[in-house]
Amino acid sequence: MSLLLLTHRACLGHSNGEGHPESPDRLRAVLAALEAEDFAGLIRDEAPQATEAQLARVHPPAYVSALLAIRPGPGEPLMLDGDTGMSEGSAEAALRAAGAGIAAVDAVCSGDVTRAFCAVRPPGHHAEPRRPMGFCLFSNVAVAARHAQAAHGVARVAVVDFDVHHGNGTQAAFEADASLFLASSHQSPCYPGTGDDSETGVGNIFNATLPPGADGAAFRAVWAERLLPELEAFAPGLIIVSAGFDAHARDPLAQLRVREADYDWLTRQICGIADRHCAGRVVSMLEGGYDLEALAASTAVHVRALMLG
Ligand SMILES: [Zn+2]
Numbered sequence: 001m002s003l004l005l006l007t008h009r010a011c012l013g014h015s016n017g018e019g020h021p022e023s024p025d026r027l028r029a030v031l032a033a034l035e036a037e038d039f040a041g042l043i044r045d046e047a048p049q050a051t052e053a054q055l056a057r058v059h060p061p062a063y064v065s066a067l068l069a070i071r072p073g074p075g076e077p078l079m080l081d082g083d084t085g086m087s088e089g090s091a092e093a094a095l096r097a098a099g100a101g102i103a104a105v106d107a108v109c110s111g112d113v114t115r116a117f118c119a120v121r122p123p124g125h126h127a128e129p130r131r132p133m134g135f136c137l138f139s140n141v142a143v144a145a146r147h148a149q150a151a152h153g154v155a156r157v158a159v160v161d162f163d164v165h166h167g168n169g170t171q172a173a174f175e176a177d178a179s180l181f182l183a184s185s186h187q188s189p190c191y192p193g194t195g196d197d198s199e200t201g202v203g204n205i206f207n208a209t210l211p212p213g214a215d216g217a218a219f220r221a222v223w224a225e226r227l228l229p230e231l232e233a234f235a236p237g238l239i240i241v242s243a244g245f246d247a248h249a250r251d252p253l254a255q256l257r258v259r260e261a262d263y264d265w266l267t268r269q270i271c272g273i274a275d276r277h278c279a280g281r282v283v284s285m286l287e288g289g290y291d292l293e294a295l296a297a298s299t300a301v302h303v304r305a306l307m308l309g
Helices: 024-033 061-068 090-109 140-152 168-174 216-234 260-277 292-308
Strands: 003-007 043-046 115-118 157-161 180-187 205-210 238-243 282-286
Touching: 003 090, 003 292, 024 292, 061 090, 090 115, 090 140, 090 238, 090 282, 115 292, 140 157, 140 168, 140 238, 140 282, 157 168, 157 216, 168 180, 168 205, 180 216, 205 216, 216 260, 238 260, 260 282, 260 292, 282 292
Parallel strands: 003 043, 003 115, 115 282, 157 180, 157 238, 180 205, 238 282
Antiparallel strands: none
């Protein structure tokens, strides 16, 4: 199975400030893990910058231009809300993160590769069309989904989000359009407080909440019994994964007890559905994950499953 790894050093240049959990060290840990011999077969490329027109498929042009006009100098970042910052390198990092998704979609939809993983930051799934939020500036997966539709004629695009936090930004971008699909498992109560099971969009949004302390068996159960059957029924032309690894037992920001083997299992299930409906095409994008050791190990398991699954 050919797998493309997209990243860019500019994604290390974005800072939310000293001591912030969403740090450049996260991406360093992921990239170091993907240097192991197991990953010698990865096809590696640099992420391009998304264009303003590509971002405008999700975000109003005034939002894009206003965000990119924020150009802090060196030093401490400018905080856009209580936990989302922009530093000197953030604009390019955000454009590369969204651009990675665009390039990944181009690669899998043209048949150059079957799957792609985007090792990028800032993450994207909390960014709503009109506001940055929760460490996120642009909605990377929603921009990638819209690109698949607009540039490649993919009729139905599904996003699968197993980050421990609800993908409120993806839901906001998708909830009125039945050609898009979101399945999300997340801890509740937890940030950002949305994602109740009753939030269903136009019948295209599927939220599954897990209580603090839920383990890998509970995590697998909501996917096996509720979310994956809906994904299968949607018959996607492309699957995009919001791959956050902060449901891991070691993660400091939430209280679930998911382990590497659970991420391996879920990734293989997703690949199986992709094989049945869309020639195996999966684009996965890094979201959260704040324990560096757990993040590196979980990402390695996920990427290996994308290569083999
Ligand atoms: Zn998260």
